[in-house]
Amino acid sequence: MCNKDSTPDRIKPFYTTQEPDQEILLIEEEATLKQTLEDSDQLVECTGTVRILQKWSPMGLYFEFPDINTHDFNYGEVEIVSNSFTTTGQIYYVLDNHIAGHIKNDIDIGTDHDLQYVTFHIPNYPDLYGGQSYHDKIDTQTVRWSEVVLEAEGFRIALQPIRDYLGLSQVARSSENIAITGVGQISRIDGKPFKKEKIKPLLNGIRIFLSFSFTNWTAPILVVGSNEVTPKSCEIWQNHSVDADSYLNGWLSSNRGHYLSTAFPGFMKLWANENWREPLELAVHWLIETSRRSGGIEAAIAVGQIPLEMLSCLVFVDDGKILESGEFGKLNAANQIQLLLAHCGIPSEPPSQLKSLSKLSKHLKPTTGPKLITNVRNAIIHPNESNRLAMSKWKNQFSIELEKLYWETNQLLKWYITLILLNRMGYSGQYVNRLIPFPIARYEDVPWNNSIEKAKI
Structure with a gap:
């Protein structure tokens, strides 16, 4: 056990699941729904409140207009335009003034200001040992946790389990469902600010590297960029496949998570090719x-x-x-x-x-x-x-x-x-x-x- 001064700060998640497969409301605001009808090339549109949701079974980004005139809309592709974002989706539900569907591409919202750090969330994170144990007091229980640190291309990526990892991960495993049990944070090693465009290829590299190491699809999702002005300067929401199974099947086991630190620079060098x-x-x-x-x-x-x-x-x-x-x-x-x-x-x-x-x-x-x-x-x-x-x-x-x-x-x-x-x-x-x-x-x-x-x- 290390002394208190050397314990890393806990990374605070922006999004949580209190139970497996609990959907997350990402944004709710006024937006216009637009659709070009295939049989007539006519453009129909209507304005209402849109809700963007992160769902899990199957995992992905979904939208819904819970109170909108559905008369002119059909199943098929649509465009959603709000003050925060423009995206395309696919309607799969039209009934009783309610339209719902799935988002087809990434949603990128917020400013393009410099960032100090980026936080992401990891579904079904397998609580890796990073070479040093730390301890939290949760209610009357002492819980062990560890941090894995990856470094490459001038960036530092810290991976941690969330504070209530133990109980949530056990329920997720037993039910074979998905929960957010891990959180990560990206910052520059030299402490300098950076643009969000810099970390998009890095995020995809992290996804492939972790998926390879765990031999389960594992993705950094619900990405939030922060700076000195605001904790949510920008956000990136993406559709990714994630496995409900958090047991490791690859070249790594959870008690040697620090081996990831050794392998990551070489992976990123290959990824850059x-x-x-x-x-x-x-x-x-x-x-x-x-x-x-x-x-x-x-x-x-x-x-x-x-x-x-x-x-x-x-x-x-x-x-x-x-x-x-x-x-x-x-x-x-x-x-x-x-x-x-x-x-x-x-x-x-x-x-x-x-x-x-x-x-x-x-x-x-x-x-x-x-x-x-x-x-x-x-x-x-x-x-x-x-x-x-x-x-x-x-x-x-x-x-x-x-x-x-x-x-x-x-x-x-x-x-x-x-x-x-x-x-x-x-x-x-x-x-x-x-x-x-x-x-x-x-x-x-x-x-x-x-x-x-x-x-x-």
Whole structure:
């Protein structure tokens, strides 16, 4: 426990949820609703009170005009114009002088004055340990909390759980709903003021970085810029996907949150590279989809190979110019992935922890993990007679349980994606090896560290 003088100031949220899935009223003011009717190109409009709401299931920004003449409006796209903002939306409810719908784009309100700091809110934040514990007294209970600090591009980003994190997060987890349980604050390391346009790319980078690290969609939302004149100089409201699950499934566990501080500068350096920005976001998207297995384990395996092939092409052709496009295209998927693993210092041998894959390897004689996963994936996505007979042989002659084989293939795909991204960030610390589940997260050094040490001997 640290002394009182070294305890960070608690970041005060501007928006809170007293219970999971509690909607938040962001603004209520007079506005004009406009719509061009598709059948006649006629413009209809009406003025009334608009309410902009943050809702959660599904998560997004919504609008409603609770008392407006609905006679001339249809379902479809509309424009909303007020003194504070102009935005577009999609009507999905028209009834009894009440119109409601969802907002289609970002809403940016307030001034463009210099800012001292920016506050954002984090749904289902997983209360990370940042290297030091602090304590709050809430009623009669002493609650431990910690702060994680990220630094890059001259900015400092502090992440904290909210004061009543414990009870709210437990209810959110048990109900599988969403609540604001974390808060963050951005400021310049040198203390100088900055414009809000400077932090928009940073906010998106934070979203992708946290989503990758947690392997759950995690976004900084309900952004508020503050300065010496007013605590709400400007606000940015955006539509983002956020997962209700706050359990960590990626390379990080909550008791080592300070590892984020080590990885973040390298991520932001990669994020600043135009060649990498879209592929990074796509790779994280496919990693999360592979982890969710929302379409079943077979679908997860089918999509899990996509980011590996994409990243291999990016490293060797688009970004690194190591191979010509035609030369790279002659390689099959397994060889493309194997080449990338070797380039990143990641072992391509089938991990011994994955028993079913190791057994299949002995029978089929593929010597690498990439060849195994492509064999399994191709058998799944091309269910022709030959592949059906092959899978029957794996099951009946080799005594391989296909469910276990599929689960291990999916784990290996996620392991490859995670390590490749960490390697490209220049990360050289420890990570959670989730090839097989453990009651307690097992940390180990990234494999390329071993390669570096061997090279020194």
